[in-house]
Amino acid sequence: MNPNAIEAVQALGAVGAASGAGQAQAATPQPATGFVQWMEHGITDLNKTLLTAEQGVQQLAAGTAGNLHDVMLQLEQARLAMQVASQVRSRVMEAYQEVMRMQV
Structure with missing residues (x-):
C-alpha cells in the first residue's frame, strides 16, 4: 500500500476529529x-x-x-x-x- 495514502487517511481523521471538537488538535493518533x-x-x-x-x-x-x-x-x-x-x-x-x- 502507498505510504502517502496512509498518511492522507490519518490526516483526514485528524481533521475530522479537530472539526468535531471545535478546536485544533495535534496530529497524534488517539487510541x-x-x-x-x-x-x-x-x-x-x-x-x-x-x-x-x-x-x-x-x-x-x-x-x-x-x-x-x-x-x-x-x-x-x-x-x-x-x-x-x-x-x-x-x-x-x-x-x-x-x-x-x-x-x-
Missing part, C-alpha cells in the same frame, strides 16, 4: 476507544433497564407497585433492550469472524 466506550455505555444502560424492571416486578409482588401499566412497560422495555443487545452481539461476532476469515 480507538469509541467502540469500547459505546459498548460500556450500552451495557450499563441495559443493566439499568433490567434492574428497573426487576424492581418493578418485586414491588408488584409485594403489593407496593403504584401502577401495573408502568410495570408492564418496564418489562417490555427490558425485553426489547435485551433483544437489541443480543442482536448487536450477534452482528459483532459475525463481523469478527468475517475479519478472521480474510486472507492477508
